[in-house]
Amino acid sequence: MSDTPTLLYCRCAYAQVVPSGVKNAVLQQLCDSGASFETVSDLCEMTAHRDPRLQELARCGRLRIAACYPRAVTGLFQQAGAPLPEGTEILNMRSLTAEEITRQMLRTEDLAMTAEPA
Amino acid sequence: MITHTARPLKVVLYEGKGAIPLPAEARLKVMTALLDKGYAVARVTTSGSQTSAPQDDHTLLLLGSFPERQAPALEDVTGRIQIEARDITDLDAESIVALVDKTRGQKPMNEPGKWKPWFPVIDYSRCTNCMQCLSFCLFDVYGVSEENKIQVQNNDNCKTNCPACSRVCPEVAIMFPKYQAGPINGDEVSATDHGREKMKVDISSLLGGDIYSALKDRSAAAKSRFSKERSPDKALDERKKCLTKLVSDGFIPMDVLASLPSPDEILRKSEIAKARAAAALAAQPGAQPAN
Numbered sequence: 001m002s003d004t005p006t007l008l009y010c011r012c013a014y015a016q017v018v019p020s021g022v023k024n025a026v027l028q029q030l031c032d033s034g035a036s037f038e039t040v041s042d043l044c045e046m047t048a049h050r051d052p053r054l055q056e057l058a059r060c061g062r063l064r065i066a067a068c069y070p071r072a073v074t075g076l077f078q079q080a081g082a083p084l085p086e087g088t089e090i091l092n093m094r095s096l097t098a099e100e101i102t103r104q105m106l107r108t109e110d111l112a113m114t115a116e117p118a
Numbered sequence: 119m120i121t122h123t124a125r126p127l128k129v130v131l132y133e134g135k136g137a138i139p140l141p142a143e144a145r146l147k148v149m150t151a152l153l154d155k156g157y158a159v160a161r162v163t164t165s166g167s168q169t170s171a172p173q174d175d176h177t178l179l180l181l182g183s184f185p186e187r188q189a190p191a192l193e194d195v196t197g198r199i200q201i202e203a204r205d206i207t208d209l210d211a212e213s214i215v216a217l218v219d220k221t222r223g224q225k226p227m228n229e230p231g232k233w234k235p236w237f238p239v240i241d242y243s244r245c246t247n248c249m250q251c252l253s254f255c256l257f258d259v260y261g262v263s264e265e266n267k268i269q270v271q272n273n274d275n276c277k278t279n280c281p282a283c284s285r286v287c288p289e290v291a292i293m294f295p296k297y298q299a300g301p302i303n304g305d306e307v308s309a310t311d312h313g314r315e316k317m318k319v320d321i322s323s324l325l326g327g328d329i330y331s332a333l334k335d336r337s338a339a340a341k342s343r344f345s346k347e348r349s350p351d352k353a354l355d356e357r358k359k360c361l362t363k364l365v366s367d368g369f370i371p372m373d374v375l376a377s378l379p380s381p382d383e384i385l386r387k388s389e390i391a392k393a394r395a396a397a398a399l400a401a402q403p404g405a406q407p408a409n
Contacts, residue, residue, distance in 0.1 A: 015236075017303070031146045034163055034164075036161055036163045039149060039160070047235075048237055066301075068295055069293075072303065075293055094303070
């Protein structure tokens with residue numbers, strides 16, 4: 001299990017509740033960084049179908065998630081039988097700016113960033 | 119309980135060793151197009167944590183721009199996962215999505231726009247397992263676990279845009295992440311939100327929801343009230359009154375009211391839900407045996 005946090009981005013593709021400007025900008029900045037990251041189309045949809053991939057993600061050890069309200073994201077994982085590990089950071093794209101999200105997602109003290117940004 | 123439906127591919131956009139990084143604009147377009155189609159995509163570079171491999175029978179499709187346009191032959195050492203690699207040099211986003219679709223083949227997949235993930239999510243840090251939601255919902259969304267804990271069991275039965283159960287939850291413990299306003303959308307619960315509990319108790323009283331609190335307390339007064347409110351006609355009238363109020367207040371859509379089962383069916387479901395809730399409550403640790 002790696003000590004480096006796994007970065008996870010939720011596209012919220014099944015409903016337009018996350019401002020598109022924010023989610024597009026966050027994805028762009030993740031893409032422009034040299035970081036590895038995971039993306040999912042929609043955490044709600046995965047929970048609805050008890051997608052086993054949520055358990056894989058919860059087993060990553062450390063997670064830093066750009067998605068929705070932390071209470072909702074925590075509940076979604078729990079409802080899918082994949083409770084989030086302690087210390088999971090959840091960044092809310094519905095209330096924070098893209099800059100605030102990406103600053104937190106890509107902060108480098110525990111994130112290996114050896115690749116040059118494109 | 120809804121089970122996992124097919125999500126047959128995990129897509130990896132590989133830009134690690136042995137691959138040529140994509141131009142920034144192309145990378146964003148590909149990621150966006152695949153996500154908006156419903157795929158899960160991992161970007162792998164030479165840095166950061168490794169992507170999690172599928173734990174079930176998924177196929178892992180690795181996309182990259184490789185020297186001489188030659189995708190490597192890859193194999194899972196455990197033999198559990200099928201790994202396929204494709205070279206995407208010079209392909210535009212549309213062509214890459216088509217390539218991924220082709221790899222998926224005829225296997226079905228959930229796609230955005232064809233279904234809205236609308237269902238309640240329980241905040242167990244707030245839930246007191248009072249069973250109000252179970253007794254309120256007429257669409258069998260809720261059930262109880264083997265440990266007699268309330269849980270969401272039939273997501274697809276939930277009526278789109280109806281957050282009515284969250285309105286009757288006395289602890290503001292039911293969320294709908296796709297809802298617009300807080301705290302139903304998962305936003306923090308403020309003192310004001312919790313102060314609305316009184317109004318909610320009134321609503322649940324209309325529904326006979328206090329029966330379950332009464333079952334907990336085993337008070338004689340509550341028992342008396344329980345017997346009075348078991349009148350089928352009264353229960354039906356009160357439930358309709360409550361739902362009509364929720365519609366007129368803009369809390370639930372009109373089509374939910376229109377899609378209610380017949381009065382007989384409501385009564386039947388209501389009795390079943392009451393029995394399940396009562397049984398679950400009675401089985402909880404600390405519950406007193408009924409006299």
